[in-house]
Amino acid sequence: MNIPLAHDFANVEPTVYLVDEQANPSTDFFVLPALQVQGCRVIRCGFADLPAVADLTGTMLVFVRYIPPGWVKLVEAVRSQLMNLVFFMDDDVLDVKASVGMPWRYRFKLARLAAWRLKWLQQQQVQLWVSTPYLQHKYAAWRPKLVLPSPVANLEVRRVFYHGTASHGAEIRWLRPVLEAALSRDQSLVFEIAGGHDVQLLYRGLPRVSIVHSMKWTAYQAFLSLQGRHIGLNPLQATPFNQARSYTKFFDITRCGAVGIYAPDSACAEVVSHELDGLVVAQDQEAWVSAILKLAHDEPLRQTLLRNAKVKAIALGEQAQYSYSGLITPGKI
Numbered sequence: 001m002n003i004p005l006a007h008d009f010a011n012v013e014p015t016v017y018l019v020d021e022q023a024n025p026s027t028d029f030f031v032l033p034a035l036q037v038q039g040c041r042v043i044r045c046g047f048a049d050l051p052a053v054a055d056l057t058g059t060m061l062v063f064v065r066y067i068p069p070g071w072v073k074l075v076e077a078v079r080s081q082l083m084n085l086v087f088f089m090d091d092d093v094l095d096v097k098a099s100v101g102m103p104w105r106y107r108f109k110l111a112r113l114a115a116w117r118l119k120w121l122q123q124q125q126v127q128l129w130v131s132t133p134y135l136q137h138k139y140a141a142w143r144p145k146l147v148l149p150s151p152v153a154n155l156e157v158r159r160v161f162y163h164g165t166a167s168h169g170a171e172i173r174w175l176r177p178v179l180e181a182a183l184s185r186d187q188s189l190v191f192e193i194a195g196g197h198d199v200q201l202l203y204r205g206l207p208r209v210s211i212v213h214s215m216k217w218t219a220y221q222a223f224l225s226l227q228g229r230h231i232g233l234n235p236l237q238a239t240p241f242n243q244a245r246s247y248t249k250f251f252d253i254t255r256c257g258a259v260g261i262y263a264p265d266s267a268c269a270e271v272v273s274h275e276l277d278g279l280v281v282a283q284d285q286e287a288w289v290s291a292i293l294k295l296a297h298d299e300p301l302r303q304t305l306l307r308n309a310k311v312k313a314i315a316l317g318e319q320a321q322y323s324y325s326g327l328i329t330p331g332k333i
Contacts, residue, residue, distance in 0.1 A: 014083055016040045017056065019071060020064040021047060025152075026090045027064050030131055033150035035062070047071075053078050062086040062129075065093055066113035072120065079124055087121055088147065090131035092138070094118050158296040161192040162233040163212070163220075163252070170237040174285070176202055181289045183207055186296055192229070229258040230302065231295050235283060236263040247271050247316075250278070254309040259302050261291050271316060277308035 016035055020027050035042050040060070045051065047068035056078045063071070065088065079085065092098035093114035099107045121128075128144035130136050136146050160182070164171050172195060179191050183206055190208040193199060200211045215223065232253030236242050247267040253260040260278045262268040272278040281291045295302050 014040055014058070014060045016042050016060045016062055017045055017051060018042050018062045018064065019045045019047070019068070021066060021068075024064070026088070026131075028152050029149040030090060030147045031062060031064055031088050031129075034129075034147050050074055053081075057081045058083055060084040060086065062088060064088050065090070067117045067121070068113065072117075075124060085124055085126050086129055087126045088129040088131075089114070089135065092135060094121075094139070155188065157188050157190050158186075158230045159190050159192060159228055159258075160231040160233065160292060160296075161229050161258070162235075163192075163194040163224075165194070165214070166196075167241065170239065171235045172199060173202065174235055174237065174283075175233065175288075176206075178285045178288045178292070179203070179209070180206055181286075182292045183209075185289070186293055189292070189296055224252060224256050227257050229256045231292060232256070232258040232260045233288075233292075234260055234262045234266070234268055235288070236266040236268075237283070238265070242266075250309075250316075251313055253278075254306070254313045257306065259295055259305045259309065261288060261295070271312065272309075273312075275305070277305055277312045279305075 018027065018031065018035070020031075032042065043051075047066075048070065050070055053074070056074075058081065060083050061075065063086065067087070075082075075085065093110050096107070096111050096115045099110050122142075128139060128142045129147045130139065130144045131147060131149065133146065136144050160179070162172070162175060172193070175193075183189050183191060190210070191203075191206070192210050192212055193203065194212045194214065195202075196213060203209050203211070212223075232249070234249045234253065236245070245267055247270065250260060250262070250268045250271060260268070260272065262272050262278055262280050263283050264280055268278075269280045272280055274280040279291050279295070281287050295305075
């Protein structure tokens with residue numbers, strides 16, 4: 001079996017400029033582990049992150065799947081100064097025929113950023129790294145190196161969520177800067193929000209955000225039963241429509257094992273005791289950022305609030321049962 005990198009560095013721990021479009025499985029499964037095991041100093045660059053020519057002297061340059069246009073000229077200017085130049089692929093991106101049947105936009109991307117660079121890669125005497133024996137055999141004339149995948153380590157994450165419907169557009173917009181700040185300050189936070197294409201566009205660009213599309217009530221109940229959520233958000237803007245809302249969000253948040261942050265002057269705030277079974281925080285965006293980080297960092301506090309919230313939910317259910325007596329009375333038609 002071909003072991004990557006074993007003799008390429010000659011006991012030297014080089015600086016490696018790793019170029020990829022964005023965070024992606026190709027880099028995390030294959031390239032980063034191969035570089036890290038060699039003790040390389042890795043500088044990760046996006047397509048537009050062009051370093052100075054002088055910074056590349058004596059370094060190794062690794063492209064993951066794609067060769068962006070701006071880097072073509074840069075490589076041509078510094079090729080003789082590079083210690084090594086590598087192109088890694090984990091799909092057959094260098095053969096346009098291999099992508100037949102895929103969406104044409106994706107095929108064009110592969111052609112423009114990879115397949116059409118084939119001759120250029122050969123001219124630059126690029127070392128080819130591949131992910132499978134199939135690719136190693138297909139491009140055998142290039143003498144490619146086989147890079148096997150390593151498992152990606154599990155991240156210790158805290159899942160924050162907001163499941164507002166289309167009637168909560170004001171709250172969804174209000175939360176956007178809150179989550180931008182929270183996610184930037186704590187890399188362990190991930191955010192889950194319900195919405196459609198408009199919400200996806202609004203939150204585009206934020207890291208670690210997943211969009212949950214609308215679903216029927218029965219499907220949502222099953223979805224909510226899945227554990228793994230930690231902090232539930234329930235902001236509420238002062239609108240006439242919101243004045244009529246009840247405190248059902250307290251049940252939803254507690255049911256999935258999370259602790260809620262609730263807006264004051266809301267129905268939820270009427271049943272939640274601040275810092276006993278949840279947090280009631282003024283609708284100030286910085287205050288909500290601080291509240292999210294507080295719950296994320298203080299595990300004992302969050303567990304205590306969750307236990308108390310579960311007790312409160314049971315008590316509210318019993319109160320509801322009592323209120324049902326006499327609800328239906330016989331009458332004349």
